[in-house]
Amino acid sequence: MEKGILLCVDDEIIVLTALKDQLRRAFGNDFLIDVAESAEEALELLDELAEHGHALLVIVSDWLMPGMKGDEFLIEAHKRFPSVVKIMLSGQAESAAVERARREAGLHDFLSKPWNAETLVESIKHGLGGKL
Amino acid sequence: MIESDASARPMTTESQLLKRVAELEREVAERRQGESLQRALYEIASLSTADSPEHEHYAWLHEIVGRLMHAKNFIIATYDAEEGLIRQEYLVDEDPSEVAVTFPYGEGISSLVIRTRLPWLLDNDLFQSLVAQGEILAARGVVDFNSWMGAPLIAQDQVYGLIIVQSYSADITYTQADLDLLNFVASHVAATAARWQANAALKRAMDDLAVSAETLRLVGNIGKDLTGSLDTEAICRTLEKRFSALLPVDVFGVAMLSPAGDALDFLFYVEDGLIDEPSSYPLDHPTSLAALTFREDRELTIFNEAQLANAPSASGFTESTPILSAVFRPLIANGRRIGVLTVQSHQANAYGEREMEVFRSAASFAAIALANADAFAIAENARKQAAKALEDQHQAEAQLVHSEKMAALGQLIAGVAHEINTPIGAIKSSGSNISDALDSALLGLPALMDELDTTGREHFSALVARAIKPKNMLSTREERAVVREVTGALEALGLDQARHRAGLLVQLQSHTDLEQMLPLLRHPSVDRILDIAYGVSTISTNAGNINTAVDRVAKIIFALKSFSRFGGVQVWTESDLAEGLETVLTIYQNQIKHGTELVRQFQPMPQVRCLPDEINQVWTNLIHNALQAMDHKGTLTISLSQEGEDALVSVSDTGCGIPPEVQQRIFEPFFTTKPAGEGTGLGLDIVRKIVEKHMGRISVESEVGRGTTFTVHLPIAGAG
Numbered sequence: 001m002e003k004g005i006l007l008c009v010d011d012e013i014i015v016l017t018a019l020k021d022q023l024r025r026a027f028g029n030d031f032l033i034d035v036a037e038s039a040e041e042a043l044e045l046l047d048e049l050a051e052h053g054h055a056l057l058v059i060v061s062d063w064l065m066p067g068m069k070g071d072e073f074l075i076e077a078h079k080r081f082p083s084v085v086k087i088m089l090s091g092q093a094e095s096a097a098v099e100r101a102r103r104e105a106g107l108h109d110f111l112s113k114p115w116n117a118e119t120l121v122e123s124i125k126h127g128l129g130g131k132l
Numbered sequence: 133m134i135e136s137d138a139s140a141r142p143m144t145t146e147s148q149l150l151k152r153v154a155e156l157e158r159e160v161a162e163r164r165q166g167e168s169l170q171r172a173l174y175e176i177a178s179l180s181t182a183d184s185p186e187h188e189h190y191a192w193l194h195e196i197v198g199r200l201m202h203a204k205n206f207i208i209a210t211y212d213a214e215e216g217l218i219r220q221e222y223l224v225d226e227d228p229s230e231v232a233v234t235f236p237y238g239e240g241i242s243s244l245v246i247r248t249r250l251p252w253l254l255d256n257d258l259f260q261s262l263v264a265q266g267e268i269l270a271a272r273g274v275v276d277f278n279s280w281m282g283a284p285l286i287a288q289d290q291v292y293g294l295i296i297v298q299s300y301s302a303d304i305t306y307t308q309a310d311l312d313l314l315n316f317v318a319s320h321v322a323a324t325a326a327r328w329q330a331n332a333a334l335k336r337a338m339d340d341l342a343v344s345a346e347t348l349r350l351v352g353n354i355g356k357d358l359t360g361s362l363d364t365e366a367i368c369r370t371l372e373k374r375f376s377a378l379l380p381v382d383v384f385g386v387a388m389l390s391p392a393g394d395a396l397d398f399l400f401y402v403e404d405g406l407i408d409e410p411s412s413y414p415l416d417h418p419t420s421l422a423a424l425t426f427r428e429d430r431e432l433t434i435f436n437e438a439q440l441a442n443a444p445s446a447s448g449f450t451e452s453t454p455i456l457s458a459v460f461r462p463l464i465a466n467g468r469r470i471g472v473l474t475v476q477s478h479q480a481n482a483y484g485e486r487e488m489e490v491f492r493s494a495a496s497f498a499a500i501a502l503a504n505a506d507a508f509a510i511a512e513n514a515r516k517q518a519a520k521a522l523e524d525q526h527q528a529e530a531q532l533v534h535s536e537k538m539a540a541l542g543q544l545i546a547g548v549a550h551e552i553n554t555p556i557g558a559i560k561s562s563g564s565n566i567s568d569a570l571d572s573a574l575l576g577l578p579a580l581m582d583e584l585d586t587t588g589r590e591h592f593s594a595l596v597a598r599a600i601k602p603k604n605m606l607s608t609r610e611e612r613a614v615v616r617e618v619t620g621a622l623e624a625l626g627l628d629q630a631r632h633r634a635g636l637l638v639q640l641q642s643h644t645d646l647e648q649m650l651p652l653l654r655h656p657s658v659d660r661i662l663d664i665a666y667g668v669s670t671i672s673t674n675a676g677n678i679n680t681a682v683d684r685v686a687k688i689i690f691a692l693k694s695f696s697r698f699g700g701v702q703v704w705t706e707s708d709l710a711e712g713l714e715t716v717l718t719i720y721q722n723q724i725k726h727g728t729e730l731v732r733q734f735q736p737m738p739q740v741r742c743l744p745d746e747i748n749q750v751w752t753n754l755i756h757n758a759l760q761a762m763d764h765k766g767t768l769t770i771s772l773s774q775e776g777e778d779a780l781v782s783v784s785d786t787g788c789g790i791p792p793e794v795q796q797r798i799f800e801p802f803f804t805t806k807p808a809g810e811g812t813g814l815g816l817d818i819v820r821k822i823v824e825k826h827m828g829r830i831s832v833e834s835e836v837g838r839g840t841t842f843t844v845h846l847p848i849a850g851a852g
Contacts, residue, residue, distance in 0.1 A: 003632065011725070012554050014684070016608065017677045018561035021670045025568055032631060037608045045612070066725050091553030092722070114557035117564050 004057040005049055006124070008035045009042045009073065010089075011065040015113075019060065026121045031057060038065055039073035046080055056081050058124050063090035063097060071097040074105035082106070085127030089115055172196045176320045185328045190222035193295075193321060200313055202304045203297045205230075205277075210293035210325070211237065211246050213467060218242050218293075226300060239270040241282060245294045251283040251315040253306055279305045283318035287326035290468060295321060327504065364388075364505045368400035371498050375475055378490045379483065383455060383476035387413075387422045388502065389469065396422050396472060404453075422472040425460035429469060432460040433488070435481055457482035461495045465503030473498055551688050551722050555681035562674035562681070569674070573667030580664055583657055591652050592661060599640040599669035603676065611638060618643045627653055636662045640669050687718055704850055706739040707747070709772055709779055716751040717770070726764035733771035740779045741850025746822045753815045754783040754842050761787030761840060775845070778828070782843040789836040798832065827851040 006027055008019045016035040023033045032054070036042035039061070049056050059077055063070035070093065074086045086105055088098065091113035101107040108127040111120060175196050190208050197203045208222040218240070220232035237243055241259070244267055245252055254262070259275060262268045277298040285292040295318050299306070372384045383403045387396040394415055401408040417423040425432045435457050458476040462469050473495045477483070483491065584592060606614065618634035625646065627633065633653070637643040640662070646653075652661050717730070724730055740747075758768055766786035773780045790798065799820045823830045826846050834840035 012558070013605070014558040014562075014677050014681045015554060017673060018558045018565060021565040021569070021674060022561050024666075025565070025572075025670075028632075032635065034612070035608045041609060064722065064725060066727065089557075091551075091557065113553040114560045117561055 004031045004055040006031045006033050006058045006060070007042060007045065007056060008033070008060045009037075009039060009065075009070075010035075010062040011037055012062070013037070015062070022117050022120070023060075023124075026117075027124070039068035039070070039076075042073060043068075043076060046077060050080070056084050057128060058085045058087070060087045060089050060120070060124075063088055063093035069097065071101040071105070074101050074107060078105040085124065087111065087120075087123055087127065089113060089120070172200055172317060173320050176317070176324060185221065185325075187222065194222065194224060197295070197297065197314070197317060200317065201297065201306070201310050202299055205296075205298045205300065207232075207296040208293065208321075209242055209296070211291050213237075213291075218246070221293075241268055241280065242294055242296070244268050245282040245284050246291050249284050249286060249291055251311050251318070252281065253308065253311040254280040255305070276300060278302050281306050281311050281314050283311070283315040285318055285322035285325050287319075287322035288468070290326070290466060292322055292325040294318070364399055364502065367498070367501050367505055371473075371494070371501075372400070372402055375491075375494060378494070379475060379487045380457075380477040380479055381475050382478050383458075383474065385422070385474045385476075386463075386471065386498070386502070387426075387474075388463075388471035389426070396420070396426060398422075421458070421460050422474060425462055425472045425474075426469060429462055431462070431492075432458075433483065434458045434460075453478045456480040459483055459488070459491055461492065463495060463499035463502060465499040468503075470499060470503055551718075552685060555684040558681040559678050559685075562677045565674045566671050566678075569667040569670035573664050573671070576660060576664045576667075580657065580660055584655075584661075588651065588655065591648075592665070595640060595642055595649070595652065595661075595665045596668050598642050599665050600672040601641060603641070603673065614638050614643065618646075621646055622653075625650070625653075633658075633662065636666055639673075640665055703743070704741055705744055707742055707744040709737060709740055709747070709781060709846075710734050712744055712748045713751055713770055713772065713781070716748055716755055719752070720755055720759065723759055723764060724768065727766075728759060728762070728764050729767045731767060731769040733769065733773075735771075735773040737772060737774055737779060738848055740846055740848050742826055742846060743822075746825070747846070750819050750822050750844060751781070751783070753819045754844075757815065757842075758783050758785035758787065758840070761785045761789075763787070766839070774848070777847055777849065778845045779848050780843060780845055782841055784839060784841040786839040789838055790832070790834040790840055791836055795832055795834055799830075825851065 006023055008016055008023070010016050010019070016037070020033050020035055023031075027033070034045065036045055042059075042061070046056065059074065061070045061073055068076075070088055070090060074088065077084060078086065085108045086101070087108055088101060088110045089112075090110075093110070093112075098107070098110050101110075109123045111123065176193065193208065194203065194206045197206065205225045205227075206222070207220055207224075209218050209220045211218055216237045217234055218237055219234045223230060223232040237246065241252070241254065244262065255278070256275075259268070259277075259280070277300055280296070280298040282294050282296045284294050295314065297306070297314065368386050371386070372381070375381050375384060383401075385398055385401040387398045389395075390397050390412065395412050396415065397412045398408070398410055401411070413420040413423050415423050415427060421432055421434065455476045456478055457480060458474060460472055460474045463471040463473050475483075475491060580592070581589060615631070615634045615638050618637055619630045622630035622634055622637075634643065637646075637649065642649055652658060655661060713734075717724070755768070755770070762768075762785045767784075769782075769784040771780075771782050771784075799816050820830055823844055823846070827850075828844060828846040830842060830844050832840060832842050
């Protein structure tokens with residue numbers, strides 16, 4: 001059985017770099033950390049993961065990205081992986097979009113940038129509940 | 133997100149759209165007309181400062197009217213009631229054979245306007261039927277107009293002349309609204325004409341008197357004194373002084389017809405050197421001699437004590453000495469009774485033939501001077517009101533420019549917040565990553581060193597050395613492919629946790645030569661070895677990440693600073709246009725990300741002498757408009773190049789485009805196609821003004837459905 005996956009989606013490499021190390025230290029022993037620079041790339045990745053039998057556990061996604069926005073992406077991901085813990089991490093998101101994600105993607109949490117490492121880790125742990 | 137302009141809404145049907153465009157055009161036209169009218173009135177009022185009309189004043193009037201309506205064929209004529217003549221003072225016509233003429237009142241359409249004292253709008257049919265009815269006699273010249281308008285110049289109930297505009301072309305047919313406008317303008321021109329005419333009358337009176345004998349020379353001095361003064365009270369004082377020098381004057385009074393026309397107001401009344409408070413008598417006052425004089429329009433000479441005793445004293449003083457002689461005379465200016473003048477004396481039979489002659493001549497001067505002061509006061513008042521309105525309007529305009537800027541800034545700030553929060557978030561996280569990694573790496577390192585033999589330490593040192601080398605940036609997709617490959621290789625080597633370790637090896641830049649890594653990968657403490665090396669790598673990676681993020685913040689702060697400077701002190705500076713464009717693009721980065729593809733076509737350029745802040749405002753407006761025009765979805769192309777002496781900057785969008793009829797108007801102030809409250813319509817007006825200040829020019833090319841390109845030419849050497 002492969003390790004479960006934590007996926008971060010953000011169009012900013014600086015954010016992905018910071019997130020990757022942050023989450024690897026907190027969850028690296030239990031999960032694989034994967035990153036994608038756009039919602040489109042993340043959707044491709046979801047397909048691959050499903051094929052390879054990886055269990056996707058958490059998605060942390062930005063909202064404002066070129067192309068598909070975070071709420072749309074999470075709704076799409078929700079259709080394929082309804083039980084995944086979905087967290088939005090954004091410096092600016094339209095409240096209507098966040099509402100929509102809550103309603104249609106089962107959004108677990110919304111965190112705004114600049115974020116606090118502990119808050120993010122706690123939110124992920126809370127979302128995963130007993131799975132950890 | 134801001135709604136793009138109405139024509140970009142796909143839901144709108146074409147007919148709704150056309151209707152909306154028509155409505156907008158009408159609104160804008162009204163607003164613009166109001167503004168032009170205000171300016172026109174101001175300019176007309178300022179014409180009254182001229183003493184008499186010259187050709188240039190008429191030409192100016194023509195230009196003012198021409199800005200409000202089609203006025204290629206324009207006539208100003210004056211009406212001389214005394215001579216019964218209509219004089220065309222100014223005539224401009226497309227037909228070179230038309231020249232200004234003077235003709236008897238009664239002839240031509242002009243006489244219709246003057247006789248009826250009404251504005252007239254004629255087409256050929258109406259003209260012919262008026263001729264048939266005998267309303268128009270002896271029309272002048274060849275009547276070949278398509279549309280004709282004439283408005284009388286009426287001030288203080290007197291017709292001074294008329295203004296005529298006409299069109300020969302079937303394309304231009306005046307409407308009732310045009311006529312109303314012309315009549316409105318004419319009423320303002322009339323106040324000015326009244327003053328001009330009063331001046332002319334005064335001058336004529338002066339000329340007539342100049343040839344006279346000693347008495348008239350003395351009186352002439354009054355006229356000279358009076359021409360210099362336009363203030364009623366000053367005129368009255370001068371009159372009193374002059375009259376006293378010529379005649380026995382113990383009482384001197386000037387009464388003017390009230391504005392309502394139903395009373396005589398004594399503006400000035402001096403008895404035995406004491407000035408009385410102003411008083412007023414109704415025209416039908418039973419015993420007032422001034423009222424009687426005015427009513428009967430004749431001179432009143434009274435040396436009868438009883439009659440004088442019955443008259444109400446205009447003075448509040450108790451008369452110590454009785455008045456024995458009094459003369460009242462109507463004041464007549466331009467054929468109109470405007471008031472009554474009186475002189476009185478304690479002497480009996482004070483006013484002989486010579487005195488009466490002096491009195492009459494001086495009274496006619498006084499009348500003209502007083503009428504002149506009156507006309508001046510009206511014109512001056514109108515000018516002040518117009519100046520005030522213009523001032524208010526300028527303030528409102530400045531306010532609008534300011535709010536346009538603030539609205540743009542407001543929209544930007546929301547986006548910029550995200551722009552700053554993102555790198556700050558990265559900095560914060562990378563900072564804590566570094567301190568965590570330092571803790572774990574430094575704490576674990578001594579124990580690991582003890583555990584490794586010499587070869588192991590060498591391998592570990594080499595691993596760390598590779599890990600902290602500057603990173604070759606891979607996209608996440610590329611990195612994932614590499615990780616996948618390395619995972620396969622590790623699995624082939626029979627190592628477990630292949631995927632996890634592959635990720636770490638790629639991060640440590642040690643995945644290319646796995647053979648070299650094998651001793652460490654097969655070491656019992658492989659996890660701790662990789663963790664500690666990874667910790668060291670984290671420190672360098674995140675330090676680099678912080679640098680990148682700080683650069684980003686600095687760039688945004690710089691752009692914001694440039695922005696907030698707009699409107700401050702402007703200095704002509706040699707400036708790199710590409711830098712300015714990048715600054716604006718930084719501010720708009722966030723909006724561009726919504727779905728816009730940005731293409732830069734920057735050629736190397738010399739620096740351009742300009743006002744950098746204002747020029748940046750030009751780029752801001754053009755980029756802002758471009759993004760809105762395509763609702764942030766499409767391609768934004770910014771190009772910068774040199775063409776001869778000019779720098780050329782173009783901003784293109786792939787948006788909805790601008791219909792040709794709208795294109796002509798987009799640079800007009802207050803023209804907007806945005807819904808109310810979303811744009812002041814000043815953006816492109818400001819852009820044009822800034823570009824013109826730089827002696828440059830701006831042009832637009834647009835195709836509906838394809839997109840729009842704005843091109844700005846700026847002289848590299850700067851303005852002048």
